[in-house]
Amino acid sequence: MSTNETKILTFPLRIAIIILIFGALFKIMHWPFAHNLMLLGGASIGLLYTIRFVYKKEKSILDYTKLAMILIWVFNYLANTFQIFYVPYIYEILLLILFIYWFYVEGMSYFKSRPYRKNKFLKAVYYILIGLTIFTLVFGILFKIQHWPYGALLFTIGVLLLSLLLIFDYFIVDRRGVIE
Secondary structure, three states, X not given: OOHHHHHXXXXXXXHHHHHHHHHHHHHHOOOOOHHHHHHHHHHHHHHHHHHHHHXXXXXXXXXXXXXXXXXXXXXXXXXXXXXXXXXXXXXXXXXXXXHHXXXXXXXXXXXXXXXXXXXXXXXXXXXXXXXHHHHHHXXXXXXXXXXXXXXXXXXXXXXXXXXXXXXXXXXXXXXXXXXX
């Protein structure tokens, strides 16, 4: 798979994740179309990641682990949403085991070894955006749980910043010569 094909699949995956995050925001805020957004985002993630996996030439155990995590999560979501059947905690346990394996093998080194573009200003803006996103999400969730004023506003701003961060991250990471 060439780098250009990877970029084509990476951006739609990020858009699908943003749709899913907005679906979760709509569900928490009790806004309409939450179910539709979450279904569209989850199914898109499963489909796009599977296509990306199929076209990858060299596959490792870690690639199969990530695919299994995505597909189990999507299947679990669809089974619960459409009430197809109920198997208590089996999928959650499988996901936890796969996540622990992924985190043990790749985990933090994935984030530490990312090649960023050389622009120091954009990198500074990126780190400020990460901090601001974490701050608004954490305090938005805390305020929303405690029913304090401005909780919904903080949480909504946090989700919007997270969406912006996912798009900004796509452009700040140097993908030339790197196949994901």
